[in-house]
Amino acid sequence: MKLLATVRHIPGRFVAVGILITLTLGMLVPSTAFAATASPHPCSSTDTQCFIAVGNQFIALRQTALTALSGKVTARQYDHLITIDQANVLQSDISTNQSGLTSLKSKLDAETNSHVARQDVVNIFFQFRIFAVVLPRDYRRLYLDIAVNIDIKLRSLGPRVQQAIKNAPAGEQAQLNTLFNDYKAQLSTAESQFDLAQVDFPALTPANFNYNRSTYLTTLSNLDAAEHTIHTALKQAGNDLHQIAHILKDK
Amino acid sequence: MTWITKLRQRSVWLLLLIALVLSFSLAACGQQVNASNNNAPNNNSTSQQLQYQPNQSTHSNSNNANSNLQSTDQQVQSILRQLDGARNDVNSSNASSSQDNGQQP
Numbered sequence: 041m042k043l044l045a046t047v048r049h050i051p052g053r054f055v056a057v058g059i060l061i062t063l064t065l066g067m068l069v070p071s072t073a074f075a076a077t078a079s080p081h082p083c084s085s086t087d088t089q090c091f092i093a094v095g096n097q098f099i100a101l102r103q104t105a106l107t108a109l110s111g112k113v114t115a116r117q118y119d120h121l122i123t124i125d126q127a128n129v130l131q132s133d134i135s136t137n138q139s140g141l142t143s144l145k146s147k148l149d150a151e152t153n154s155h156v157a158r159q160d161v162v163n164i165f166f167q168f169r170i171f172a173v174v175l176p177r178d179y180r181r182l183y184l185d186i187a188v189n190i191d192i193k194l195r196s197l198g199p200r201v202q203q204a205i206k207n208a209p210a211g212e213q214a215q216l217n218t219l220f221n222d223y224k225a226q227l228s229t230a231e232s233q234f235d236l237a238q239v240d241f242p243a244l245t246p247a248n249f250n251y252n253r254s255t256y257l258t259t260l261s262n263l264d265a266a267e268h269t270i271h272t273a274l275k276q277a278g279n280d281l282h283q284i285a286h287i288l289k290d291k
Numbered sequence: 292m293t294w295i296t297k298l299r300q301r302s303v304w305l306l307l308l309i310a311l312v313l314s315f316s317l318a319a320c321g322q323q324v325n326a327s328n329n330n331a332p333n334n335n336s337t338s339q340q341l342q343y344q345p346n347q348s349t350h351s352n353s354n355n356a357n358s359n360l361q362s363t364d365q366q367v368q369s370i371l372r373q374l375d376g377a378r379n380d381v382n383s384s385n386a387s388s389s390q391d392n393g394q395q396p
C-alpha cells in the first residue's frame with residue numbers, strides 16, 4: 041500500500057521520462073549485445089533478409105582481411121623480401137578465397153528461402169575458415185618466405201665477413217672468429233627448420249580444421265615451433281653480425 | 292574642393308597602395324613556391340648521390356671493406372626488423388582466429 045501511495049505521488053513527467061529511458065535501453069541493449077558478442081542466433085529462423093544482411097557483414101570482414109594480407113604480400117615483394125614466385129603462391133591463395141567468398145555472396149543475396157540463406161552463412165565459416173585457417177596459415181607462409189630469403193642473404197655474406205675478420209688486428213681475431221662461428225651455427229639451425237616448416241602447410245586446411253582438429257592443431261604447433269626456432273636463430277645471427285661489424289668499425 | 296572630396300581622393304590612393312602591396316606580396320609568395328618545387332627533385336637526387344657514395348669506392352682497401360660491412364650490417368638489422376613485423380602479423384592473425392569459432396547465426 042505504501043509503495044502504491046508513493047508511486048501515485050510521482051509527477052507525471054518523471055513517469056514519462058522513465059518510460060522513455062526504459063524503452064530506449066530496451067532497444068539499445070540487444071543491438072549492442074549482438075555487436076559485441078555476436079550472439080549465435082541473431083536472426084529468427086524464417087528471416088531470410090536477416091541472414092543475408094548478417095552474412096554480407098561476415099563476408100565483408102573476411103574480404104577486408106584478405107585484401108590487407110594481399111597488400112602486405114605486395115609490399116614485401118616490392119621490398120625484395122620475397123620473390124615473385126613466393127608472392128604469386130600467396131596471392132593465388134588469397135584470390136581463390138576472395139573469389140569463393142564473392143560467389144557465395146552472390147548466392148546468398150539471391151536466396152529467398154531462410155534455411156538455405158542460413159546454410160550459406162554457415163558456409164562462410166565452415167567452407168572458408170578465413171580467420172581460423174587461411175590468414176594464420178598464409179601469414180606464417182609469408183613469414184617463412186621472408187625468413188628463407190634473409191637466411192640466403194646472411195649466408196651469402198659469409199665470405200665477406202670472413203675476409204674482413206682476416207684483415208682485423210690479431211688481438212681481435214679470437215673474439216671475431218667466435219662470433220663468426222656462432223653466426224654460421226645459427227644459420228645452420230635456421231636452415232634445419234625450413235624443410236620441417238614447409239611440410240606443415242599442406243595439412244593446414246579448413247577440412248582438417250573441421251574434421252580432424254587434433255591433427256590440425258598438432259601441425260600448427262609444429263609449424264610454430266619451427267618458425268620460433270628460425271626466428272631466434274636468425275635474430276642471433278644478426279646480432280653476431282652486428283657485433284662483428286661493431287668490433288671492425290674504424291679498424 | 293571640399294574636405295569630403297579630399298577625403299575621398301585620399302581613400303582611393305590608400306586603397307590603390309594596399310592593392311599594390313598585396314599584389315607584390317602574392318607575386319613574392321608565388322616565386323617562393325615555384326622555387327621550392329624546383330628544388331625538390333634536386334634535393335632528392337642529392338640524397339641519392341649521398342646514398343650511393345659508399346658503393347662507388349667499393350673494394351678499394353680494407354677500410355672500405357669494413358665500411359661496407361657496417362652498411363651491410365645496417366641493411367641486415369633493417370630486414371630483421373621487417374622479420375619482426377612479419378612475426379607480429381602472425382601473432383595478430385592468431386588473435387583474430389577466434390572470429391571463426393562458433394559464430395554462426
